[in-house]
Amino acid sequence: MTVLPLDPKDGGGRFPGIDVQGQSPHWDRVTQGVVLARLGRPTDLRFFTVAEEAAARALFDQLLDQRQEPRVPVVNMVDTRLAEDQTDGWHYDDMEPDPAAWRSTLAELDAEARERHERAFAELSWEKQALLLTDIQAAEMWRGRQTSRVWSLWTRYACTAFYSHPLAWDEIGFAGPAYPRGYKNLGLNAREPFEVADARPAQDPAAHTAKSQTGRQR
Amino acid sequence: MASVKDRNASAWLLPPVPGTNRAMRTDMAQFRDEEEVDIAIVGCGAGGSTLLQRLARAGWKAVALDAGPFWDPERDWVSDEAGSHHLYWTEPRIISGDDPVPLGSNNSGRGVGGSMVHYAGYTPRFHPSDFHTYSADGVGADWPLEYGDLKSYYEDIEGELPVAGEHWPWGDPHSYPHSPHPVSGNGELFLRGALASGITAKVGPVAISNGRFGNRPHCIYRGFCLQGCKVNAKASPLITHIPDALHHGAEVRADSMVTRIEIDDKTGKATGVHYIRHGRARFQRARIVAVAGYSIETPRLLLNSACKRFPEGLCNDFDQVGRYLMVQGAPQTAGRFESEVRMWKAPPPEVSSEDFYETDPSKPYKRGFSIQTVSPLPITWAEHVAAQGHWGGKLREYMTDYVHWACLGALCEFLPQAENRVTLASEKDRNSMPVAHFHYSQCDNDRQLMQAAQGAMEKILHGAGAEEVITIRRFAHLVGGARMAADEQHGVVDADCRSFAVPNLYITDGSVLPTQGSANPALTIMAVAARAADRLIAGGASKPT
Numbered sequence: 162m163t164v165l166p167l168d169p170k171d172g173g174g175r176f177p178g179i180d181v182q183g184q185s186p187h188w189d190r191v192t193q194g195v196v197l198a199r200l201g202r203p204t205d206l207r208f209f210t211v212a213e214e215a216a217a218r219a220l221f222d223q224l225l226d227q228r229q230e231p232r233v234p235v236v237n238m239v240d241t242r243l244a245e246d247q248t249d250g251w252h253y254d255d256m257e258p259d260p261a262a263w264r265s266t267l268a269e270l271d272a273e274a275r276e277r278h279e280r281a282f283a284e285l286s287w288e289k290q291a292l293l294l295t296d297i298q299a300a301e302m303w304r305g306r307q308t309s310r311v312w313s314l315w316t317r318y319a320c321t322a323f324y325s326h327p328l329a330w331d332e333i334g335f336a337g338p339a340y341p342r343g344y345k346n347l348g349l350n351a352r353e354p355f356e357v358a359d360a361r362p363a364q365d366p367a368a369h370t371a372k373s374q375t376g377r378q379r
Numbered sequence: 380m381a382s383v384k385d386r387n388a389s390a391w392l393l394p395p396v397p398g399t400n401r402a403m404r405t406d407m408a409q410f411r412d413e414e415e416v417d418i419a420i421v422g423c424g425a426g427g428s429t430l431l432q433r434l435a436r437a438g439w440k441a442v443a444l445d446a447g448p449f450w451d452p453e454r455d456w457v458s459d460e461a462g463s464h465h466l467y468w469t470e471p472r473i474i475s476g477d478d479p480v481p482l483g484s485n486n487s488g489r490g491v492g493g494s495m496v497h498y499a500g501y502t503p504r505f506h507p508s509d510f511h512t513y514s515a516d517g518v519g520a521d522w523p524l525e526y527g528d529l530k531s532y533y534e535d536i537e538g539e540l541p542v543a544g545e546h547w548p549w550g551d552p553h554s555y556p557h558s559p560h561p562v563s564g565n566g567e568l569f570l571r572g573a574l575a576s577g578i579t580a581k582v583g584p585v586a587i588s589n590g591r592f593g594n595r596p597h598c599i600y601r602g603f604c605l606q607g608c609k610v611n612a613k614a615s616p617l618i619t620h621i622p623d624a625l626h627h628g629a630e631v632r633a634d635s636m637v638t639r640i641e642i643d644d645k646t647g648k649a650t651g652v653h654y655i656r657h658g659r660a661r662f663q664r665a666r667i668v669a670v671a672g673y674s675i676e677t678p679r680l681l682l683n684s685a686c687k688r689f690p691e692g693l694c695n696d697f698d699q700v701g702r703y704l705m706v707q708g709a710p711q712t713a714g715r716f717e718s719e720v721r722m723w724k725a726p727p728p729e730v731s732s733e734d735f736y737e738t739d740p741s742k743p744y745k746r747g748f749s750i751q752t753v754s755p756l757p758i759t760w761a762e763h764v765a766a767q768g769h770w771g772g773k774l775r776e777y778m779t780d781y782v783h784w785a786c787l788g789a790l791c792e793f794l795p796q797a798e799n800r801v802t803l804a805s806e807k808d809r810n811s812m813p814v815a816h817f818h819y820s821q822c823d824n825d826r827q828l829m830q831a832a833q834g835a836m837e838k839i840l841h842g843a844g845a846e847e848v849i850t851i852r853r854f855a856h857l858v859g860g861a862r863m864a865a866d867e868q869h870g871v872v873d874a875d876c877r878s879f880a881v882p883n884l885y886i887t888d889g890s891v892l893p894t895q896g897s898a899n900p901a902l903t904i905m906a907v908a909a910r911a912a913d914r915l916i917a918g919g920a921s922k923p924t
Binding site for chain 2: 167172173192195196223224225248249252258322323325329343344347351356366368373375
């Protein structure tokens with residue numbers, strides 16, 4: 162069975178034996194069609210240029226810590242959305258609509274990498290890429306744009322693609338679509354026969370951070 | 380009061396199995412464009428559908444045009460988050476201001492049924508105090524009607540949806556037609572934390588049938604309420620009002636984007652609506668026009684309908700169109716528990732508290748907030764985590780902890796402000812119509828409410844035993860933009876939703892609300908539309924021929 166690579170110390174393997182795909186016979190046909198399509202051959206790229214593809218691949222690998230195969234094919238999934246203009250429609254008055262904003266921010270990412278290291282973003286080492294992104298995230302403004310808006314554009318598309326994939330659901334213990342079956346065991350620590358208990362419930366990633374944190378939707 | 384079935388037989392007109400009554404759609408009335416219908420309604424959401432059903436029952440020749448599709452839940456909706464993007468209005472729009480409001484996902488719907496297709500299902504009433512906040516507190520606005528004017532309509536709609544919940548102790552205390560649903564781990568923790576911190580919390584009020592209702596089945600607690608209810612258990616006008624409307628001779632014309640309301644320069648009256656369907660420009664004649672496109676599209680349509688008589692936009696003689704548009708501050712706070720919560724199981728709407736709804740004289744701010752359970756699915760939960768600044772390995776690790784988190788959401792009563800408004804941008808959509816530009820900034824009272832709501836949610840979660848809490852600041856719901864008022868210098872329509880400027884033009888959607896309370900707006904939008912329908916039928920407007 163395919164499992165996304167994630168070290169146990171980073172949360173890997175908390176739900177041993179979970180198999181969301183194996184539940185697909187219990188889903189309605191339309192949902193099967195939509196979800197199982199994500200497991201098939203990734204779509205060919207239509208939106209990103211070659212240079213944009215390189216930058217986007219490296220960026221998504223960093224944002225989602227995908228260092229090796231098997232990967233969720235995030236770059237193909239985002240490319241499809243942008244090619245088909247499947248955006249939320251709105252854009253800030255000081256930013257372009259999403260497809261254009263993707264092209265320009267990826268170009269800026271490469272420009273930033275070249276200014277610092279004389280190479281495109283994708284050609285940098287993993288550590289240098291990570292440092293560069295850390296610096297961008299920390300700044301209020303980045304290359305004439307509000308950083309939070311750029312960061313939100315990148316992470317929204319990355320997370321929407323990644324956490325729509327059944328392999329990512331396996332990783333977080335989410336059992337996937339629930340129609341027409343529904344749930345019958347509600348309540349704390351109550352599980353359905355097809356749900357898998359967290360093997361390491363004390364592995365609390367929030368334990369060493371501030372007790373109360375606040376962020377903002379962009 | 381007549382039984383629900385005698386007033387609105389929608390639930391009995393649906394098939395006794397999942398899906399829709401196809402014959403009703405293929406056999407429905409089809410009015411010709413040249414035929415002057417009694418009323419053309421623009422938009423088939425909470426307001427438009429309710430009006431359509433009421434008028435069709437009264438024998439009116441009524442057609443409702445909707446820009447989106449006539450949904451078939453079995454074919455069009457999925458039990459999947461990313462696969463439900465098509466439920467939202469995603470046409471181009473521009474946002475700006477100090478606190479720009481993202482659109483196109485949780486706050487705007489598309490197609491027959493409108494936003495109620497993907498709303499969670501909470502249907503609280505407004506409190507009596509909501510109708511005169513200006514007199515009482517010097518903030519917001521006074522409505523040209525009072526709670527008592529809407530009360531019987533609230534009761535009617537609660538029966539038609541129907542709403543399930545415990546006896547409701549807040550506002551005007553009342554009961555619900557269906558008993559409260561069982562709660563999941565998330566609701567259990569809210570109830571436990573509220574008890575520990577001296578806060579009253581109740582199960583409900585949710586528009587999800589608890590038990591069979593007509594041919595609608597019981598909820599199966601699958602948790603995908605925000606993706607459209609394939610079960611037909613959660614109420615939306617698609618199943619609560621449209622079937623009865625069609626049965627009484629109404630037409631629903633889907634895939635029809637209304638681009639302009641036509642005004643006769645001589646009479647100053649509306650003569651019908653221009654719309655685009657299947658690529659062709661058409662014009663439907665109508666004796667009365669009602670706009671129900673919600674808070675962004677309704678003002679946009681009025682502004683785009685500028686003509687000789689109304690050069691600044693229809694009904695805009697006093698620069699009121701598009702103004703006083705409101706969103707609710709909707710911070711969500713999540714807490715981490717050693718137990719497995721699995722908050723996505725069961726409908727996200729379960730338990731709420733209105734303990735903080737009213738103005739508290741001991742606080743520096745006016746008005747208040749409500750608190751409700753919310754239960755983000757994986758993609759939305761990733762947004763919570765990413766909002767804390769996490770990415771890469773930390774994001775992945777945080778996400779593997781998903782089963783341990785419970786999540787609450789607040790609705791803060793942000794105040795109506797004149798500068799929070801829709802105007803037209805130079806950018807155009809695929810129909811060559813200028814798109815809406817939505818400018819939004821919070822005031823100081825808004826920010827204080829947001830902070831207070833976060834504090835209350837943290838208290839509840841800690842009271843339930845949470846160690847860590849994380850909060851994401853966000854917005855929910857839209858109302859206002861063409862508000863009702865006592866006169867034309869302060870609003871666009873009167874208490875009956877009739878426009879001040881054009882005697883046969885009505886607005887029957889959330890855009891007419893002058894204030895929003897901290898209640899989810901769907902029930903009030905329906906109640907206001909049902910009241911407007913009664914006034915129309917009683918002859919407040921010119922009678923049908």
